[in-house]
Amino acid sequence: MPEFDLTRHETFRHWTPVTIRYSDQDAMAHVNNTAIATYVESARTAFIYDLIQRGGVEGMEFILARMTIDYLAEFHYPGAVDVGARLIRFGTKSIGTGYGIFNGETCVATSECVNVFYDMGSRKTLVPPDSVREALEAELSA
Amino acid sequence: MPEFDLTRHETFRHWTPVTIRYSDQDAMAHVNNTAIATYVESARTAFIYDLIQRGGVEGMEFILARMTIDYLAEFHYPGAVDVGARLIRFGTKSIGTGYGIFNGETCVATSECVNVFYDMGSRKTLVPPDSVREALEAELSA
Amino acid sequence: MPEFDLTRHETFRHWTPVTIRYSDQDAMAHVNNTAIATYVESARTAFIYDLIQRGGVEGMEFILARMTIDYLAEFHYPGAVDVGARLIRFGTKSIGTGYGIFNGETCVATSECVNVFYDMGSRKTLVPPDSVREALEAELSA
Amino acid sequence: MPEFDLTRHETFRHWTPVTIRYSDQDAMAHVNNTAIATYVESARTAFIYDLIQRGGVEGMEFILARMTIDYLAEFHYPGAVDVGARLIRFGTKSIGTGYGIFNGETCVATSECVNVFYDMGSRKTLVPPDSVREALEAELSA
Numbered sequence: 001m002p003e004f005d006l007t008r009h010e011t012f013r014h015w016t017p018v019t020i021r022y023s024d025q026d027a028m029a030h031v032n033n034t035a036i037a038t039y040v041e042s043a044r045t046a047f048i049y050d051l052i053q054r055g056g057v058e059g060m061e062f063i064l065a066r067m068t069i070d071y072l073a074e075f076h077y078p079g080a081v082d083v084g085a086r087l088i089r090f091g092t093k094s095i096g097t098g099y100g101i102f103n104g105e106t107c108v109a110t111s112e113c114v115n116v117f118y119d120m121g122s123r124k125t126l127v128p129p130d131s132v133r134e135a136l137e138a139e140l141s142a
Numbered sequence: 143m144p145e146f147d148l149t150r151h152e153t154f155r156h157w158t159p160v161t162i163r164y165s166d167q168d169a170m171a172h173v174n175n176t177a178i179a180t181y182v183e184s185a186r187t188a189f190i191y192d193l194i195q196r197g198g199v200e201g202m203e204f205i206l207a208r209m210t211i212d213y214l215a216e217f218h219y220p221g222a223v224d225v226g227a228r229l230i231r232f233g234t235k236s237i238g239t240g241y242g243i244f245n246g247e248t249c250v251a252t253s254e255c256v257n258v259f260y261d262m263g264s265r266k267t268l269v270p271p272d273s274v275r276e277a278l279e280a281e282l283s284a
Numbered sequence: 285m286p287e288f289d290l291t292r293h294e295t296f297r298h299w300t301p302v303t304i305r306y307s308d309q310d311a312m313a314h315v316n317n318t319a320i321a322t323y324v325e326s327a328r329t330a331f332i333y334d335l336i337q338r339g340g341v342e343g344m345e346f347i348l349a350r351m352t353i354d355y356l357a358e359f360h361y362p363g364a365v366d367v368g369a370r371l372i373r374f375g376t377k378s379i380g381t382g383y384g385i386f387n388g389e390t391c392v393a394t395s396e397c398v399n400v401f402y403d404m405g406s407r408k409t410l411v412p413p414d415s416v417r418e419a420l421e422a423e424l425s426a
Numbered sequence: 427m428p429e430f431d432l433t434r435h436e437t438f439r440h441w442t443p444v445t446i447r448y449s450d451q452d453a454m455a456h457v458n459n460t461a462i463a464t465y466v467e468s469a470r471t472a473f474i475y476d477l478i479q480r481g482g483v484e485g486m487e488f489i490l491a492r493m494t495i496d497y498l499a500e501f502h503y504p505g506a507v508d509v510g511a512r513l514i515r516f517g518t519k520s521i522g523t524g525y526g527i528f529n530g531e532t533c534v535a536t537s538e539c540v541n542v543f544y545d546m547g548s549r550k551t552l553v554p555p556d557s558v559r560e561a562l563e564a565e566l567s568a
Contacts, residue, residue, distance in 0.1 A: 017303060018303050018305065019301060019302050019303045019326070019364075021302065021322050021323075021325065021326045022168065022169075022174075022322075022325050022326055022329045023168060023174050023176045023177075023322045023325055023326075025168050025169040026164065026165060026167050026168070026169075027164075027167040027168075027169075027171040027219070029169040032164075032165050032467075033463070033467065033490050033493060034165045034460060034463040034464045034467055035165075037459070037460040037463045038305050038306075038307045038460045039305075041305065041306050041307055041458075041459065041460055042303070042305045042306055042307075042362075045306045045361075045362075046362060061454075063497075064459050064497055065496070065497055066494065066495065066496050066497065067459060067494070067495050067497075068492065068493070068494040068495075069492065069493050069494075070491070070492050071489075071490055071491055071492065071493075077169070077329075078326075078329075078330060080303075159445060160445050160447065161443060161444050161445045161468070161506075163444065163464050163465075163467065163468045164464075164467050164468055164471045165464045165467055165468075174325075175321070175325065175348050175351060176318060176321040176322045176325055179317070179318040179321045180318045180447050180448075180449045181447075183316075183317065183318055183447065183448050183449055184445070184447045184448055184504075187448045187503075187504075188504060203312075205355075206317050206355055207354070207355055208352065208353070208354050208355065209317060209352070209353050209355075210350065210351070210352040210353075211350065211351050211352075212349070212350050213347075213348055213349055213350065213351075219471075220468075220471075220472060222445075306452065306453075306458075307452060307458050307460045307461075309452050309453040310448065310449060310451050310452070310453075311448075311451040311452075311453075311455040311503070313453040316448075316449050318449045319449075361453070
């Protein structure tokens with residue numbers, strides 16, 4: 001699978017804007033690390049629902065199995081961030097997604113997540129249909 | 143309806159402990175006002191589910207219509223609060239509940255909330271059955 | 285002091301956009317009441333810092349003393365809200381501000397807050413200088 | 427450096443209790459992944475401040491550089507979790523800590539974090555004094 005530099009704007013075509021809230025700050029007067037997890041999640045849910053829709057599958061979800069965040073620079077309220085999202089790998093039952101969180105021109109954090117395909121009816125993991133895999137392959141090489 | 147002093151321990155018999163989190167703090171290095179709203183909610187949901195259960199009614203919820211919080215003293219991470227809850231009034235379709243938030247011996251905030259009886263099936267407000275009203279009357283005079 | 289209808293767009297000239305996050309939802313699959321408190325806070329801090337700056341005073345803060353939120357309609361992720369803010373009253377040591385939270389054309393909540401003038405150095409309440417009162421009077425009648 | 431199984435109670439001697447809040451749930455009616463990040467942070471700050479105190483150093487902080495969370499099982503409001511914390515490695519300027527999040531007997535998540543030693547005065551990373559390294563070595567082999 002290819003490697004992607006998550007600190008670069010050019011890596012991403014899918015973007016989610018998130019406004020910074022006063023309550024995102026902590027006692028060090030910068031944005032708290034757990035607030036950044038909510039920024040990543042906003043981008044992840046938007047990006048993955050978009051992927052599923054392109055695969056034309058209903059009743060399927062992706063359950064979060066792992067999240068890693070690398071904190072690169074502190075930043076502050078007020079303002080906003082733009083979160084870039086892209087597919088970085090996929091397996092039989094899971095996908096890996098990568099994120100770059102930008103405050104202005106600065107990449108303040110990157111994240112990698114693993115989600116597992118999940119059937120909401122049976123509450124079990126599943127192997128997705130070919131239509132989804134084709135959408136994933138097209139996305140990965142885009 | 144009777145008046146209750148929400149700053150006093152003796153006003154409450156129903157208590158919910160809540161641990162303070164590092165991320166509850168804000169840039170002024172004290173617990174943020176919106177974190178206190180989550181403490182009140184923890185006590186409110188516990189208290190109201192208890193009331194409904196005593197009334198023996200399934201499929202009924204109380205939707206939050208109004209929340210007021212009075213901030214009396216700043217307090218800090220780490221530690222915990224105890225949130226006292228009690229019924230302070232009720233009407234045909236709604237109840238009023240009162241809360242005292244205590245950090246050690248100090249009442250750091252009080253809150254009053256109004257919740258409306260709600261049927262989850264029809265997603266409409268409703269007049270609750272007599273069994274619930276009797277539970278409410280018993281609670282108010284307790 | 286004049287009355288203001290906080291459910292109407294025309295009441296407000298100061299606006300703060302806030303993006304809705306996936307984690308703002310609760311188990312009822314709508315935006316949780318405590319998330320709305322963070323939206324109000326984002327607007328309140330922006331609006332009040334703007335007021336203080338116009339008064340030309342440094343080292344002064346407004347401590348939140350009371351917050352009331354009226355929940356008018358449920359709404360959902362994804363999307364954004366626009367929070368209108370305005371001064372609705374002021375006293376010797378405090379100001380009252382009003383907020384309308386709009387999801388598209390719908391006013392989903394309103395809020396009233398009371399903040400107390402506060403000196404960060406002495407950590408005490410204070411009576412603000414005339415320059416601030418003049419800014420407040422101009423704002424109230426605008 | 428030794429390996430530690432973060433899914434086992436016996437791995438940990440330092441514990442932090444955290445109460446689950448209604449607002450920690452998301453639209454899938456289970457505890458949201460970002461709430462779990464706040465549980466880990468509560469344990470991490472408690473554990474690391476304890477480490478620094480044993481090293482007898484003032485004005486030193488550990489800045490979070492990386493956080494990974496593995497989500498093992500869904501769990502629900504109401505209730506509480508116990509978060510075990512321990513040192514799992516350290517380098518010249520950084521430490522690695524591991525966490526197990528337990529809901530009753532079940533390990534629902536594990537986490538590994540990297541923190542960098544940081545001087546609050548100069549806002550720069552630093553190499554800690556020997557007293558801190560000795561406390562870390564004692565902790566790692568305990």
